[in-house]
Amino acid sequence: MAESARETRVLLVTMCVGYFLVLLDVTAMNVAVPRIGAEFAVGGGPLAWVVTGYSVPFAALLLVAGATGDRIGHRPMVRAGLAVFGVASLGCALAPGVGWLIAARAVQGGGAALLLPGTLAVIAAAYPDPGARAKAIGLWAAIGGLALPAGPVLCGFLVTAAGWRSVFWLNLPIVVAASVVAAAVLPRDGGDRSRRPDWLGAVLGTACLGLLVAGVAESAWPIVALAVAATAVFVVIERRAREPMLPLALFRDRHFVLPNLGGLVMNGATLGMMFLMTLYLQDVRGLDPLHSGLAILPECLPLVLIPPFAGTLIARFGATTIATFGLAGTAAGIALLTFADATTPYVALLPALALWGIGLGTLTPALVSGAVSAVPPDRGGLASAVNNTARQSGGALGTAAAAALAGPVAGAGFLAGFRLTALAAATICAATAVATGLSAVASRRAAVAAS
Numbered sequence: 001m002a003e004s005a006r007e008t009r010v011l012l013v014t015m016c017v018g019y020f021l022v023l024l025d026v027t028a029m030n031v032a033v034p035r036i037g038a039e040f041a042v043g044g045g046p047l048a049w050v051v052t053g054y055s056v057p058f059a060a061l062l063l064v065a066g067a068t069g070d071r072i073g074h075r076p077m078v079r080a081g082l083a084v085f086g087v088a089s090l091g092c093a094l095a096p097g098v099g100w101l102i103a104a105r106a107v108q109g110g111g112a113a114l115l116l117p118g119t120l121a122v123i124a125a126a127y128p129d130p131g132a133r134a135k136a137i138g139l140w141a142a143i144g145g146l147a148l149p150a151g152p153v154l155c156g157f158l159v160t161a162a163g164w165r166s167v168f169w170l171n172l173p174i175v176v177a178a179s180v181v182a183a184a185v186l187p188r189d190g191g192d193r194s195r196r197p198d199w200l201g202a203v204l205g206t207a208c209l210g211l212l213v214a215g216v217a218e219s220a221w222p223i224v225a226l227a228v229a230a231t232a233v234f235v236v237i238e239r240r241a242r243e244p245m246l247p248l249a250l251f252r253d254r255h256f257v258l259p260n261l262g263g264l265v266m267n268g269a270t271l272g273m274m275f276l277m278t279l280y281l282q283d284v285r286g287l288d289p290l291h292s293g294l295a296i297l298p299e300c301l302p303l304v305l306i307p308p309f310a311g312t313l314i315a316r317f318g319a320t321t322i323a324t325f326g327l328a329g330t331a332a333g334i335a336l337l338t339f340a341d342a343t344t345p346y347v348a349l350l351p352a353l354a355l356w357g358i359g360l361g362t363l364t365p366a367l368v369s370g371a372v373s374a375v376p377p378d379r380g381g382l383a384s385a386v387n388n389t390a391r392q393s394g395g396a397l398g399t400a401a402a403a404a405l406a407g408p409v410a411g412a413g414f415l416a417g418f419r420l421t422a423l424a425a426a427t428i429c430a431a432t433a434v435a436t437g438l439s440a441v442a443s444r445r446a447a448v449a450a451s
Contacts, residue, residue: 008126011185012136015119016143017178018082021171022112023144025054026395027151029105030274031293032164034282034409039164040098048403051275052213052396053102058109058116059392060206063245064198066117066385071196074118074125075186081115082182084108086175093168117385122186145307145364149300152278156293201245204234209393217400246386250375255320255443256383258436259370262323263391265432266330266363268398269425270356273334274299275399276406276418283409284342295346298353299333299360306361311369313362319370320440322362327433329359335426338419367391398425 029036033047040046069077088111091104120140127136158166208230215223238244250256274296281292314322333356340349371387405424406417 007185010181011126011187012123012139014178014181014185015078015123016140017174018078018115018182019119019140019144020147020150021085021174021178022058022116023147024151024154025108025112025171026058026271026392027148027274028155028167029054030271030278031152031155031289032159032167033275034279035159035164035289036098036101037409040101042098043408046098046102048217048275048399049102050098050105051271051399052217053105054109054112055271055392055396055399056109056210056213057106057206058112059389059396060209061110061113061202062117062389062392063205063385064202065113066121067198067243067245069118069121073188074121075188077114078118078122078186079179079182081111081113081118082175082179084111084114086111086172086179089168089171089175093165093172095165116388120384125187141307142304145304148303149297152293152296152300153290154293156288156290159289161290196243198238198241198243198245201234201238201241204230204237205245208234209396213396213400216397217404219404250383250386253374254439256371256374258320258439259323259367259374260387260390262327262363262367262432262436263371263387264394264397265428266327266360266367266394267391268394268401269330269334269429270360270398271395272398272402273337273422273425276402276421277337279406279409279414280340280418284415295349296353298350299357302354302357302361303364306358307365310362310365314366314369318440318443319366319373320436320443323366323370324433324437324440326359326361326363326366327429327436329355330363331359331426331429331433333357333359334422334429337422338426340419340422341415 029051033050036050037043037047065077065081085108088104088108092101092108095101095104123136123140155167158164158170208227211223211227211230215221215225215227235248238246238248277296278292281287281295282289285292287295310322333352333354336352336355337349340352368384368387371383375383402421402425405421407413
């Protein structure tokens with residue numbers, strides 16, 4: 001624990017900065033991909049991999065990174081995560097081609113996975129008082145949420161002013177400053193050496209997700225079939241592992257399954273459509289990166305403004321009910337994008353973006369709360385990690401699927417593919433809303449019967 005109140009505050013700010021960087025690089029690249037595609041003369045699948053190359057290792061390694069931090073202590077994990085993230089950012093900034101850039105993004109995603117679980121664990125340990133801890137975690141979550149609207153706008157400004165590489169150059173001084181401060185104030189915790197990280201599960205989980213994303217992005221069904229086979233092996237291994245990375249017994253409870261399914265669907269629909277929205281705004285509508293980032297703000301701002309008030313709604317109506325309305329709002333907003341064409345006035349897009357954003361703003365805290373509430377208190381950290389993994393996996397798959405459905409932006413069928421993707425995303429969100437709503441009704445009936 002930090003030795004003084006001042007050090008504790010510095011520690012909190014440093015962990016929040018780390019979390020902000022991790023989430024910033026999830027969304028920032030969406031605004032930059034048209035310029036990257038123009039420089040390297042690529043589109044479609046390769047451009048999608050610039051985004052998903054970060055998300056796949058990020059999603060696949062989160063659970064094992066958290067478990068490793070519990071074992072060896074979170075101080076070395078946070079410092080290693082910052083170092084890997086910084087070196088990979090340098091590699092991205094210097095990338096001579098798209099292959100190099102994708103590889104560096106993958107390493108960057110691995111660094112993010114090392115860093116993220118430790119930021120929350122360090123904050124929780126630094127604030128033993130429950131009230132102070134809740135406030136500290138609230139600040140951590142709010143700053144993370146701020147990364148979502150900041151990503152498109154900040155990246156748009158940088159790309160317009162100095163090119164897409166400037167996004168990665170910006171990371172470097174922030175990482176260096178955070179690393180220096182972290183070395184000074186991070187507490188030394190020995191961890192629990194009796195815990196054993198599930199390395200085999202981590203390798204298989206990464207392979208499953210990577211193969212599935214690759215197969216979807218390239219419409220290569222043999223690769224998808226290989227991913228399914230690898231997933232079956234993963235399930236067998238996890239069932240037999242003494243300390244599995246992903247305890248499958250948790251998925252016998254629909255109250256745990258539905259929030260994680262909702263997280264996967266939410267990020268899949270949102271990040272997939274955000275990838276296409278950037279291409280639509282820049283390559284079809286002719287906006288520069290800054291103005292395209294500003295155009296997306298009505299969808300991103302509710303993610304910052306609504307969550308502080310969502311807790312009251314969740315406490316009153318229940319996480320499942322609020323998640324149902326969030327999924328329905330998300331579905332409605334994305335569905336309105338099926339009417340977009342090359343000449344649609346921007347003002348006509350505002351209802352779609354606003355509904356989409358309001359749905360997401362209520363949905364995110366409800367899904368996390370639902371996943372954590374569905375398990376015993378001593379499994380809350382694991383439940384949060386699983387929910388994060390589901391969301392990042394959904395983002396990778398959604399981006400790959402969107403790129404495959406829409407095709408090259410220069411092609412005549414891009415707008416038709418854009419509308420088809422919006423219809424598919426809205427339909428999946430609506431179907432998940434129905435399943436979640438039925439679960440809420442069943443739970444309410446069971447509570448009435450029990451009383």
